[in-house]
Amino acid sequence: MSMTTARRSQRRAAPTATPTSASGWLRDAIGATAMLTMLVVVALWVHGRGLQDLGGLWTGVTSAGRLAGLVSADLLLVQVLLMARVPWVERTYGQDRLARWHRLVGFTSFNLMLTHIVLITIGYAGTGHMDVVAQAWQLVTTYPGMLLATAGAAALVLVVVTSVRAARRRLRYESWHLLHLYAYLGVGLSLPHELWTGTEFVSSVLAQVYWWTAYGVAAGSVLAFRLALPAWRSLYHRLEVERVISEGAGVVSVYLRGRNLSRLPVRAGQFFLWRFLDGPGWSRGHPYSLSAAPWGDQLRITVKAAGDGSARLAALRPGTKVLIEGPYGQLVAARRRGRGVALLACGIGITPLRALLDELPPRQTVLLYRARSEADLIFRAELDRFAARRGIRVWYLLGSRPDGGSWLPAGYPSDRQVLHDTVPDIAHRDVYLCGPNDWMDLAASAARRAGVPDERIHLERFTW
Ligand SMILES: Cc1cc2nc3c(=O)[nH]c(=O)nc-3n(C[C@H](O)[C@H](O)[C@H](O)COP(=O)(O)OP(=O)(O)OC[C@H]3O[C@@H](n4cnc5c(N)ncnc54)[C@H](O)[C@@H]3O)c2cc1C
Known part of the structure; x- marks a missing residue:
């Protein structure tokens, strides 16, 4: 030693950081809201005769299938929100924990979706005295929105299969990430069948208000925090590479200069997703932490060459424009x-x-x-x-x-x-x-x- x-x-003015307990009330409020959405969904199912329908064998199976579908759809939206990079949610829980929950909620929602498909098909087949396969075919081909929902389910299967750890290890990050974006497609494609055939949706104004609000909040958060905010920050702060210096074998520090960086709500220990506009491949963002607290209008990252994306930073030229997404992280x-x-x-x-x-x-x-x-x-x-x-x-x-x-x-x-x-x-x-x-x-x-x-x-x- x-x-x-x-x-x-x-480098840096005195920090504002002081010992603090995490914003407990916000954590409770966010957690309670997520739980509340589950309760609302179950209440809407009860309101739509969900409990009464449990009395009969086939109507009971169908009703249980409807409940599984509703909870699955709700969890799917919670999952989208968990990864929408909403700043208050990020700050309260941290990316690590959100990513873990995203995974857990995702697999739960997916299993409930499969349960929904199986139970609804069996329930309808039992009620109509039909063969299960013929019933499944009829559901897909004749019910409004069902072809789209089937495509949506296929997209979600693709996402889940590639998220299983063994499969994920075999994929490059970029391929996995691209496939993961199909989840948004899956969510979008499943919406029409809920609007057009979902008993709870069509039968109650309350349900319609709830689901439209939930879908609106999820879509709005993704658009606002994953697209609009990063685009605005990149345009406003106009970051560019100032210089690149070697820190040792395969490690470089990139010094960046921007405009009004004091307005960027970033602390030491956080990271951004960086896109350097230095030629083909710029669109693949990579996460790098700041390696010094921000000072003046400058930032610094330090990167070890682990593959193509990180290795190319050594060749960055001064003046290269930079897009940022973030700041993220709770360290x-x-x-x-x-x-x-x-x-x-x-x-x-x-x-x-x-x-x-x-x-x-x-x-x-x-x-x-x-x-x-x-x-x-x-x-x-x-x-x-x-x-x-x-x-x-x-x-x-x-x-x-x-x-x-x-x-x-x-x-x-x-x-x-x-x-x-x-x-x-x-x-x-x-x-x-x-x-x-x-x-x-x-x-x-x-x-x-x-x-x-x-x-x-x-x-x-x-x-x-
Ligand atoms: C929150 C966070 C902060 C990080 N901070 C730093 C830092 O300060 N300095 C530093 O040198 N490295 C940091 N990394 C790691 C860095 O992001 C990866 O080494 C880099 O993205 C690899 O990309 P590549 O194309 O060079 O390598 P690839 O050949 O694509 O992959 C090399 C390895 O990096 C992993 N990787 C690739 N892309 C990503 C990605 N977008 N997110 C996470 N892992 C990825 C791959 O799974 C593989 O294990 C950080 C990663 C995270 C998640």
Whole structure:
């Protein structure tokens, strides 16, 4: 282990970040609204004779199928909203958690959609004394909106199949992302059959008001926050590349300059999706965290070449125009519960933590930075150069990956010993983590074993 003391950065004005508990009331309000939509949907189903219909065998099967379909449609809209990048929702829950829920809600909604299709077909076949296959054919070919709904269901099947982990691992991010956009098509195509044949929809004004509002809010949020806001921010701030410098083998920092950046609501630790208008392929956005707190009208990102998209940044020319989507992410100083902080970084995961150093109270901050060798340390000179003035303690944990599952390099003493030597009061600190996925899992469980409660562990995953 080697240690240095970090100096105050001259880059950034004093942070507004103060210890705070997350906006609890907003979290409760958003959660309660999502639950309320479920209740409304069930109430509309009851209002549409859903309960009475359960009395008969085939009408009961059909009614249960209708309920499954309604809840599935509602969850589908919740799911769209979870990923609509609504700023208050992002700020309240953080992308990581939203992505996990998006996945969970997505699979639940999909299973309910399949249940809906099966039960409705069986219910109709039973009522009409028809063969199930013939009934399915008749439903698809003769009921209004059903051909579109079938195409929509097929689009959703495609999205779900490619989201199963095993399939996802085989796909490039860009291919997966493109296929994932079919979910919007799926949602859109399923709407007409609800409007034209859905018992609940056609029979009640209340239901119509509810569903139109729900679809309107979901579509409006996507248009506003995924398209209009990023477009406006890109046009307004007019970001462009100022210079690109090498930070070591395969790692570059891109300095960007823009207009009125003080109006961009971004904090150290957050990331944007970046599109550099440097030629073909510009339309594929990539997420990169800021590697320094914003200062004046400037931003900095630091990127390791992991594939085509990241490698091309080394060749960016000054003046290249840049489109941004964001800021996103919750790895911010304001998230902490107390004053003391331990930052645990590995490899390129140092970027958001380096930015956080500009905003955290220096004397309460310890950085543990894991890398294979001195040569792999990014920002070493920077950390050493402006280190001493701030009183931030920085520990470098250098060495190769151990055989067993440990976040420490090979040959190091136990977690307990290392944490005792470097951050003896870690149990009373907030812990911020960033690095490769497996490493983060190991480091987070070491922190938990050392007594850090879950709500004080904050992390950003560099994976999708
Ligand atoms: C929130 C977040 C912040 C990040 N911050 C940084 C940073 O500050 N510095 C840095 O060097 N890297 C960062 N990354 C990782 C960086 O986005 C990927 O390395 C980069 O997008 C790879 O693209 P590529 O075309 O070069 O590589 P590919 O050849 O396309 O892929 C290389 C690897 O990167 C993954 N990847 C590709 N595209 C994405 C994407 N859009 N989102 C997530 N993973 C992707 C692939 O699954 C693959 O494992 C961050 C990732 C996330 C999710």
